[in-house]
Amino acid sequence: MSTSFEQVTTGAIHGSSKAHVDGPDGIRVPIRRIALSNGEHHDVYDTSGPYTDDDARIDLRAGLPALRAGWAGDRREHVTQLASAKAGEITPEMRFVAVREGCAAELVRDEVARGRAVIPVNVNHPESEPMIIGKRFLTKVNANIGNSAVTSSVEEEVDKMVWAIRWGADTVMDLSTGRNIHGTRERILRNSPVPIGTVPIYQALEKVGSDPAELSWELYRDTVIEQCEQGVDYMTVHAGVLLRYVPLTAKRLTGIVSRGGSIMAAWCLAHHAESFLYTHFSELCEILRRYDVTFSLGDGLRPGSISDANDTAQLAELETLGELTRIARAHDVQVMIEGPGHVPMDKIVENVRLEEQWCDEAPFYTLGPLTTDIAPGYDHITSGIGAARIAEAGTAMLCYVTPKEHLGLPNRDDVKTGVITYKIAAHAADLAKGHPHAQKRDDALSQARFEFRWRDQFALSLDPDTAQAFHDETLPAEPAKTAHFCSMCGPRFCSMKITQDVRDYAEANGLTSVEAIEAGMAEKSGEFRDEGGRVDLPISGS
């Protein structure tokens, strides 16, 4: 392996190993198996691909194996997942997804057929492990990577992709705008087990020397075809930025903050013509249909500040995205809708309701939203708050925001912090929505915590490395991993311990129901004291 790729991280995540669940028709779905000290194990959804499989051989020059080679063979008539679903067919991708989500394949098919879920799988990206985006399924997280004219290299971006999926990113967008866009994307696609999204207008703009007035439908179309051929799974298209909406942004506090949105606004103004993305939208649908590329209809007029949230420009564009959704679906092309941006908490739910109403429940894919503008350096948190809220309300996929948002390009650490923050938001939303499998992991971790199985607690965490490092900072010695206390309260102040004492006492004395306990306590309390009912307590707060 060449030295330039040395930095890609491989190997199992601490405390777990790669395993596979066998589905029908020879389908093998990867999972991450966490071994617990009590002999049990806990399986979790796994996005990390072969990189965390100790048995896999990774060669970044050769790329990943073509997992889905031949899968499309039996559906030449209905090339897209949407067309198949409409025809009542359950594709291999749907079966894979059903095993992965722990649901019936019929549910997958029905949600895809009605457009409420998408399976982004370009026929030219056979390396990908199929996944589904829709509000009936686990909430997904996207990580943005990509170099700019100012900084970073192909190798760094591939490393960020592998790093992002290690920590749970379900899809990755390559937003490169610098040199070697094609080569960077090729390297990412061939090595990515997750769907890759792009914004083709970035590359188109590079081709015309960054002058938006020089853009044309033909140049854009050729760029899209180039990317479809490479295997891009979904594409952001800002086809809702109409000429008549541009003036609606003039009085905004922060105008147009979407790159794609501002490129198209500039083009519309320069030509005083309607956006070529809008006027040629049906042709675009035909191209995407041939490869089963999914539309991610971009919100080019999303608010860039609390002040501009839910304004006329934003909502006008959203309504147009609904119109485009219906056109795309008529062409059997899958559609997601992108959402804001910067939105105060009280205006978040309205975004979901309007999107569902106007865009016929197409999966909503939102950036944050950031719930305040005042914390640059912490926008993973300002937006994590909004992300959890909007996902609870029905958003299907969350685009992460890193601590560097508004300030600089994310490095490796920022990518991890962004992904973990958004995994938290997504999982909190899944719990709130009552997803049938979500709470199992919380219960497993809390039980490990209560029973002082420190290693299990670390292994069940979203980030075992950090959990253990924080613990070891104050209590590094090996015995502390099995100690019945932590550094916060010390050995004599642990509430977990006293609770266990109370419980043991109740069980030993047959006090297994509330009534029995109440009846028995008068008699038994003396014993409890005699046995040394000593309190030693925990964890936090008061």
Add this chain to the structure above:
Amino acid sequence: MSTSFEQVTTGAIHGSSKAHVDGPDGIRVPIRRIALSNGEHHDVYDTSGPYTDDDARIDLRAGLPALRAGWAGDRREHVTQLASAKAGEITPEMRFVAVREGCAAELVRDEVARGRAVIPVNVNHPESEPMIIGKRFLTKVNANIGNSAVTSSVEEEVDKMVWAIRWGADTVMDLSTGRNIHGTRERILRNSPVPIGTVPIYQALEKVGSDPAELSWELYRDTVIEQCEQGVDYMTVHAGVLLRYVPLTAKRLTGIVSRGGSIMAAWCLAHHAESFLYTHFSELCEILRRYDVTFSLGDGLRPGSISDANDTAQLAELETLGELTRIARAHDVQVMIEGPGHVPMDKIVENVRLEEQWCDEAPFYTLGPLTTDIAPGYDHITSGIGAARIAEAGTAMLCYVTPKEHLGLPNRDDVKTGVITYKIAAHAADLAKGHPHAQKRDDALSQARFEFRWRDQFALSLDPDTAQAFHDETLPAEPAKTAHFCSMCGPRFCSMKITQDVRDYAEANGLTSVEAIEAGMAEKSGEFRDEGGRVDLPISGS
């Protein structure tokens, strides 16, 4: 100054300076003044005390000046703020608070009188700058500090207090359980400009060698009096943990996780007697009344995991806290109610509604809540999500959670991260609640961002140091501070820039209304192109 106190941080926060607003009757309320590069300034609420005043002389051995010396002189008849408010009197503390919050003093008085807000000011803590906790006012943040038997010193804890209020903590709780509890508290109180809270049962337990069975009302009472004399402003009292509620926790996944709750549960079991905190509650009220110490009625049975949220044990205790609230108020003692804990998002709002209904709208003071159990190492985030949600619903003060929660004692960096995270949650809630002053800072920062006033953007941030450091990581050179781009997109890809071009173009051509713009654009678009309508774009996402 002795070397042991060298680590206390003094000096103005980057980009700002201490100023004062003059109120009636010679009251001077401290604020933080952020100077902007356009000659304007932006004032923000300031919790940091004299430590950020470049003109102040700090001597930790002597303590802070007694700001409120003599203020109680004119209300001997009504010693507590609640008694004064009920009598229709506006105290100096209420006037101070009104200036600080930017509202009418009558509103402050009325909210205190009906028990919906509290002003925690022990008559023996004259160093404190009065503040108010209530849902009609800015959402407040508490930071917990305190050493344990395992780690940390008096000096470290004083430093953490000063550090926490520098970043915006409105109150600080000293949860020390190790040696020298009295001395640590004394040093903190004499140097604290914010209210200090404690949990007296911790010290009481130390006095009996950590054996809860040895606790007694008399010992507890004497400990409370000792702390009242020192100047503690509010005290957590777990008087709602009744004997009959203890069995309700036996079947929980994580039992009792509150230290105070488990101490009292152990005492009740050992003696098979009703909690002495409950049976002696009226006597306790009389003690607190004499010093105007505020009750923070503790939720000793709060859930320690998602599984245990909103269960019978938790809600039974909450109802008892309501009963105790009415007793305390009858004694003219101010009351807050503490809340959970670990709660999934869909069960958060119910906590606020029940608290308001059962506890007559006493200010709710919640720990998080954590919205999932699966992310130790990131519990500032799991709980920041819940904190924003519960504050939007009406919680008046949020108790922070640091990244070390469940894993170890927070260090200085953790304290800062916890405080900033909770300032974000509090501010996001204030925006969502439509607080009349909240959005000004968002607008000021977003305008600075849009106009590429990088230094102003840093200065207006919750954490100017981190914002600037992140920016400088990729673009350290001095000219980048005034550059019209950032490292994410580079000079030719900035949407802020194109938006400004669109706006300038519109203004130059008299296109100042939507109609005028629409009418004029056909004619003008040629010009825009001729003038080089070049796009250079931004910031994030797509």
